[in-house]
Every structure is written in C-alpha cells, then in structure tokens.
Amino acid sequence: SPTARSITHSTLVTREDLLPEYDYVIVGGGTSGLTVADRLTENGKHTVLVLERGLLQNSSSVTTVAGGISAFLDPTLLFNFTSAPQQGLNNRSIAVINGRLLGGSSGVNGMQVLRGQREDYDRWGSYFGKNSEWSWDGLLPYFRKAWHFHPPTPELVRQFGIKYDPGYWGSTSNVHASFPTFSWPALKLEMAAFGDIPGVKYPSDSGAGETGAYWHPSSVDPATVLRSFARPGHWDGIGAARPNYHTLTGQRVLKVAFHGKRATGVVFVPFDATDQSQARTVKAKKEIIMAAGTHHTPQILQASGVGPKKLLAEAGVPLVVDLPGVGSNFQDQPFNIVPQFNYSSFPFHPDSSDLYTNQTFIAEAAAQFAANRTGPLSIASGNCASWLPLQVIAPQAWKDIAARYEAQDPAAYLPSGSDKAVVAGYRAQQKALARSMRSKDSATYNLHLGGGYSNGAAVYLHPVSRGTVHIDRADPFFSPPEVDYRALSNPTDVEVLLEFTPFTRRYFTETRLKSLNPVELTGPGANATRDQVEAWLRGVLIPSSFHPVGTAAMMPRQLGGVVDEKLLVYGVKGLSVVDASVMPDLPGSYTQQTVYAVAEKAADLIKARA
Numbered sequence: 001s002p003t004a005r006s007i008t009h010s011t012l013v014t015r016e017d018l019l020p021e022y023d024y025v026i027v028g029g030g031t032s033g034l035t036v037a038d039r040l041t042e043n044g045k046h047t048v049l050v051l052e053r054g055l056l057q058n059s060s061s062v063t064t065v066a067g068g069i070s071a072f073l074d075p076t077l078l079f080n081f082t083s084a085p086q087q088g089l090n091n092r093s094i095a096v097i098n099g100r101l102l103g104g105s106s107g108v109n110g111m112q113v114l115r116g117q118r119e120d121y122d123r124w125g126s127y128f129g130k131n132s133e134w135s136w137d138g139l140l141p142y143f144r145k146a147w148h149f150h151p152p153t154p155e156l157v158r159q160f161g162i163k164y165d166p167g168y169w170g171s172t173s174n175v176h177a178s179f180p181t182f183s184w185p186a187l188k189l190e191m192a193a194f195g196d197i198p199g200v201k202y203p204s205d206s207g208a209g210e211t212g213a214y215w216h217p218s219s220v221d222p223a224t225v226l227r228s229f230a231r232p233g234h235w236d237g238i239g240a241a242r243p244n245y246h247t248l249t250g251q252r253v254l255k256v257a258f259h260g261k262r263a264t265g266v267v268f269v270p271f272d273a274t275d276q277s278q279a280r281t282v283k284a285k286k287e288i289i290m291a292a293g294t295h296h297t298p299q300i301l302q303a304s305g306v307g308p309k310k311l312l313a314e315a316g317v318p319l320v321v322d323l324p325g326v327g328s329n330f331q332d333q334p335f336n337i338v339p340q341f342n343y344s345s346f347p348f349h350p351d352s353s354d355l356y357t358n359q360t361f362i363a364e365a366a367a368q369f370a371a372n373r374t375g376p377l378s379i380a381s382g383n384c385a386s387w388l389p390l391q392v393i394a395p396q397a398w399k400d401i402a403a404r405y406e407a408q409d410p411a412a413y414l415p416s417g418s419d420k421a422v423v424a425g426y427r428a429q430q431k432a433l434a435r436s437m438r439s440k441d442s443a444t445y446n447l448h449l450g451g452g453y454s455n456g457a458a459v460y461l462h463p464v465s466r467g468t469v470h471i472d473r474a475d476p477f478f479s480p481p482e483v484d485y486r487a488l489s490n491p492t493d494v495e496v497l498l499e500f501t502p503f504t505r506r507y508f509t510e511t512r513l514k515s516l517n518p519v520e521l522t523g524p525g526a527n528a529t530r531d532q533v534e535a536w537l538r539g540v541l542i543p544s545s546f547h548p549v550g551t552a553a554m555m556p557r558q559l560g561g562v563v564d565e566k567l568l569v570y571g572v573k574g575l576s577v578v579d580a581s582v583m584p585d586l587p588g589s590y591t592q593q594t595v596y597a598v599a600e601k602a603a604d605l606i607k608a609r610a
C-alpha cells in the first residue's frame with residue numbers, strides 16, 4: 001500500500017534556469033506561499049517564482065496520517081533553534097518548531113482542521129473601523145474556497161452523533177478536510193460529558209464559528225488517506241501546464257532589495273551557505289510577497305531595513321522605513337497547562353493507548369490499513385474537542401478578570417521602551433480582547449480529546465502577553481531570529497490559567513465522567529494553593545502549540561500595524577505579507593484553516609491590483 005504520494009512536479013528550476021525578472025516573487029513556499037502562487041498562476045497572465053528554504057520532501061514521515069506526529073518527529077523537516085530564555089518560565093528556553101520543506105508547516109502539522117469563532121474575524125476588522133472587509137462574513141467565502149470538505153461516514157455519524165453542515169464548506173479545493181473511518185469508543189461519553197457543564201453548546205458544524213464541543217475534520221485526502229497539505233493541494237502536477245510558474249527550493253532568502261522605497265527584488269543564497277559570496281538577486285516587476293511564516297517574515301523584513309529604527313541601527317541595517325510593529329505583537333497558544341487525568345475504571349476497548357502498547361491490536365490495525373486504508377491508522381491527531389468561553393470555565397471569576405485586564409496600563413506589560421504606536425495597538429487589542437473575555441461566543445479554553453484513558457491536553461487560545469521576534473543584532477542574515485514569547489509576562493494570563501486547572505478537574509470529576517473514577521496524576525495537586533499552582537505552571541508550561549501569529553500585523557499604521565487591509569506593507573511600494581504573521585491576534589482555534597483562507601483572500605487582493 002502506498003506510504004508516499006507519487007508526484008508530478010510543478011516546474012522546479014535550478015539557480016541557473018531562473019529568469020532575471022518575474023511579475024511576482026514569493027518568499028517561502030509554505031502553506032500560504034503555495035496557495036497564493038497557485039492562484040496567481042492560474043490564468044497564465046503572470047510569471048511567479050517561489051523561493052523556498054526547504055526541499056521537496058515526500059517521505060512517509062510527511063505523508064503518514066496515523067497519530068499525526070511522524071513529521072513532527074523528523075528533524076530533517078523542521079527548523080532547529082530555540083527561543084530566548086523565558087523569564088516567566090524559570091528561564092527555560094523552548095524549541096521553536098516550524099516546517100522547513102516545500103509546503104511549510106502544513107507538511108508537518110497535526111492535521112487538525114479548525115476555524116475560530118465569528119467574533120475573531122470581526123475583531124480583526126474592528127481595528128480598521130466599521131466598514132472593514134475583514135470579518136466573518138468576508139472570510140467565509142474564502143474558508144469555502146480553501147477546503148474540500150468530505151463528510152464523516154454514516155456509520156461514524158450514527159455511532160458518535162457527529163453534527164456537520166456542508167454549508168460552511170466548499171468542494172473545489174485540492175486541499176482536503178475529511179474524517180477518519182473509525183474512532184475511539186470513549187469519545188462518545190467524553191463529548192457528552194461537556195453537556196453536563198452549564199453553558200456548553202454543540203454547534204451544527206465545526207466551521208460554524210461558534211464555541212462549544214464538536215467534531216472536526218483532519219487535513220487528510222480521503223482518496224489516499226495521506227496527509228493533504230499545501231504541496232499536493234496547490235503545487236503537485238499543476239506546473240507542467242503553467243510555464244509561468246517556477247519554484248526554486250533549497251534557497252534562503254536574506255533580504256528584499258529596494259530602489260528608494262520600492263521593493264524591486266529578493267537576495268538569496270543556497271540554504272547551506274554561511275556567507276553572501278553566492279548571493280543572487282531576482283527581480284519582481286509587480287510585487288514581492290512575503291510568506292516565510294511568523295518567525296521568518298519579520299526577520300527578513302528587519303534584515304531588509306523594514307522594522308523598528310532602533311533595532312535596525314543596533315544591527316547596522318540601513319533603514320528603509322521605520323515600522324515599529326515588525327516583530328512585535330508576537331503571540332502563540334500555550335499548552336501543558338492543566339494536570340493529567342487518568343481513568344481508573346475504563347470499560348472502553350479499544351482505546352488510543354492500544355496503538356502504542358497492545359501488539360496484537362497494533363498488528364491488526366496495520367493489516368486493516370494495508371488492506372483498505374481504514375481503521376485506527378486513519379486517525380491523525382484527533383477529531384474532537386471543546387472550545388469554551390471564559391465565563392463557562394470561570395463562572396465566578398470571569399467578570400473581575402476581564403475588568404482588571406481592561407483597566408491595565410497598556411504599556412505596563414509590553415517590552416520596556418515599546419513604541420507608542422505598538423502601545424496604542426495593544427490598547428485597541430486590550431479593549432477588544434476584554435470584550436471577547438466577556439463574550440459567550442468567544443473561546444479561551446480548549447480541551448482536546450484523544451480517546452484514551454489518560455487526558456489533559458488543554459490549550460490557552462487567547463493569551464494576552466505579547467512577545468517579540470528580532471534579528472540577531474550580531475548576524476541578521478544567518479543566525480536564526482531571536483524569538484521571545486515573553487510567556488506569562490502579563491499577569492492576566494496567570495489569572496486565566498489559574499482557572500484552567502479547577503475547570504478541568506470539574507470536567508473530569510463532576511460530570512458523568514465521574515463514573516470512570518478519574519485520578520489526577522500530574523500537576524500541582526488537588527489541594528495546592530493558587531501560589532503553588534502558579535509555580536507549577538511556570539515550571540511546566542510550553543508557550544507554543546505551534547500556532548504563532550502577529551509579527552507583521554494587519555492593523556492601522558498608527559496602531560503599530562505592518563500591513564494594511566490589502567496586506568501591503570506600510571511606507572514602501574511593491575511589498576506584501578500573506579502568511580500567519582498578518583493575523584493581528586489569534587483566532588479561538590488552531591491556525592492552519594485560517595492561514596489557507598487568508599491566503600486565498602490575499603491572492604484575490606493581489607490579482608485585483610495586478
């Protein structure tokens with residue numbers, strides 16, 4: 001049975017084959033970059049070059065669905081660097097994980113397909129006033145365009161009561177969202193247990209933009225049961241008919257070249273170069289499109305002279321435009337934030353741990369998958385979870401938490417010396433996020449269900465601490481970016497997280513799950529004081545669920561924005577950003593579905609000004 005997909009290449013060129021000039025040069029052939037490249041080359045009118053740091057990788061670690069982590073465990077597919085020591089986390093440094101291959105992080109992610117709540121996208125538009133085209137209604141057509149939805153099998157629907165509504169999805173994209181053919185029996189009870197908690201809803205579809213508990217698809221092609229990602233979705237096979245589309249892999253873009261304030265080209269070197277002796281420049285007639293992801297897009301912009309004046313001066317980079325927002329407003333979603341619970345009476349068989357411990361079950365599952373690509377090995381990293389508002393998880397405390405947060409001096413917990421535009425932007429976010437904290441329709445807590453006798457996989461969806469991504473002042477081009485999550489730097493994040501543990505305990509021990517005799521295994525202990533819980537959090541929390549956003553935020557320039565509503569970089573011409581870095585703040589979900597939708601919209605914006 002196939003473990004790797006056969007590929008009809010799009011046109012992979014060598015450095016020697018490059019044209020001297022393209023209409024568009026796209027920096028980064030990842031999730032957003034390949035989506036935009038596909039759409040810009042469709043009508044044959046524009047020449048496009050994609051420059052990608054990684055290689056075309058098609059090993060089974062990329063394509064395998066089962067468990068959803070084989071790519072994540074393969075270091076050849078990932079960037080390899082660590083964050084700044086985190087003061088709020090006992091000075092621990094954290095691995096900064098990103099996909100480094102053609103297809104980017106969509107080629108290594110956990111394949112969970114989720115979108116945020118309506119309010120998230122309306123909030124983005126609100127930063128521009130009342131008439132912004134960025135809104136839930138404005139993005140819904142792009143969510144539909146971005147995904148080809150395949151409903152769950154009738155058997156799975158019957159067994160688990162899965163609700164879905166194809167009206168929230170499309171069926172034309174080559175990026176697929178589908179369900180496994182099998183799921184773990186315990187999930188039915190675990191999902192039902194959320195209904196024992198006042199205020200938890202069961203929306204009609206995971207894509208309805210609502211809070212609650214729901215089943216969601218995975219980015220898996222149901223025809224092959226292999227990972228569906230940006231490369232097969234937007235690149236494989238399309239190039240032969242598109243001589244206007246070139247891709248060059250294994251190249252590290254160092255900077256954007258400018259003529260005055262106009263971006264004219266891109267300077268790049270082979271990925272293993274350690275100096276600029278092999279640097280080449282390729283020109284762009286119309287636009288340079290940044291799609292290198294939330295960590296690398298700000299690095300390249302800053303190294304090009306687009307960023308905070310002071311940082312650039314310290315790094316010896318000549319200034320093109322002082323844009324203090326480049327690399328500020330950095331956000332990701334913390335996990336490892338609640339105790340682990342194990343059920344001591346667990347009548348369900350099989351369960352997900354059987355795939356690791358039960359040799360007979362493993363052999364049967366492998367045989368079933370080899371025979372018809374069904375069964376437990378068709379599950380990626382899971383398909384059901386809850387996405388809950390603060391007032392559901394903290395019915396006593398939410399009002400005070402929101403009020404204290406809103407009353408904060410906006411500069412108090414930003415990096416000292418933050419530019420006044422960055423502070424003003426944070427003030428705008430603070431007001432909007434305080435509204436989200438009070439809303440029944442905005443999720444802050446996520447508990448992911450794995451179908452086993454052990455659980456505690458919570459994610460904090462809307463942290464209010466803000467970090468930074470900066471060039472290494474000593475070596476802006478070849479050193480990795482300095483990534484500082486500044487985790488738990490804002491005390492509101494501690495206040496919110498202190499509510500997560502008691503709520504999780506409530507879910508396991510005060511709902512129908514009580515019948516399974518859950519035991520709290522890890523964590524601060526049921527009798528821990530708030531100080532002890534906080535100390536425990538600082539010792540274990542991981543500040544990234546691999547959902548980084550915000551470092552080239554789409555916000556007004558006077559609010560520290562980097563790109564406008566058309567995704568054009570302020571203060572220069574011919575330069576745009578289309579990746580996750582443009583999200584001004586996090587959606588109440590994981591990020592890939594939104595990245596694809598934003599990229600689809602970006603392609604339309606770029607075509608409209610062609």
Ligand SMILES: Cc1cc2nc3c(=O)[nH]c(=O)nc-3n(C[C@H](O)[C@H](O)[C@H](O)COP(=O)(O)OP(=O)(O)OC[C@H]3O[C@@H](n4cnc5c(N)ncnc54)[C@H](O)[C@@H]3O)c2cc1C
Nearest residue numbers: 028030031032053104105109110111112253580590591592
């Ligand atoms: C391990 C992991 C698990 C995840 N799990 C999920 C999940 O289950 N569900 C979900 O919704 N989201 C998940 N995500 C997040 C989601 O995949 C990302 O939000 C999304 O793919 C980001 O898309 P992007 O276009 O912004 O960046 P990317 O897809 O990362 O693309 C950036 C590209 O730019 C290239 N690049 C970087 N620097 C340079 C340079 N200097 N020159 C040339 N090229 C460069 C990179 O190699 C990469 O290919 C996960 C992410 C990771 C890393």
